[in-house]
Amino acid sequence: MARDVSEGYILINSNLLKRMTAEELRLLRFELEKMLTGVRGEQPALDNVMALQVRNRKISRLHSAVLMINTQLQVLR
Numbered sequence: 001m002a003r004d005v006s007e008g009y010i011l012i013n014s015n016l017l018k019r020m021t022a023e024e025l026r027l028l029r030f031e032l033e034k035m036l037t038g039v040r041g042e043q044p045a046l047d048n049v050m051a052l053q054v055r056n057r058k059i060s061r062l063h064s065a066v067l068m069i070n071t072q073l074q075v076l077r
Contacts, residue, residue, distance in 0.1 A: 002031040005065050006039065006058045012065040017072040025076075029069045036062040 004010040017025065039058045044051035 001028060002035040005032065006035055006062050008061060012068050014072065017068065022073060022076050025069050025073055029066055032062050032066050036066065
């Protein structure tokens with residue numbers, strides 16, 4: 001699911017997160033953070049604008065998903 005979020009196939013929203021338990025949310029957050037670390041480690045050439053844009057979009061999607069999961073976990077507490 002983390003890979004699908006990074007590619008933009010799945011959009012994380014509050015309705016999707018409400019159906020998940022706290023443990024599932026923690027596991028998904030872990031996987032998203034692991035994927036985020038991997039994407040940040042990829043360094044395309046600076047003259048390859050398209051690759052930089054794709055990388056930045058993935059980082060943005062993953063970061064937004066992690067923030068939404070953190071918010072949902074706070075609501076569950």
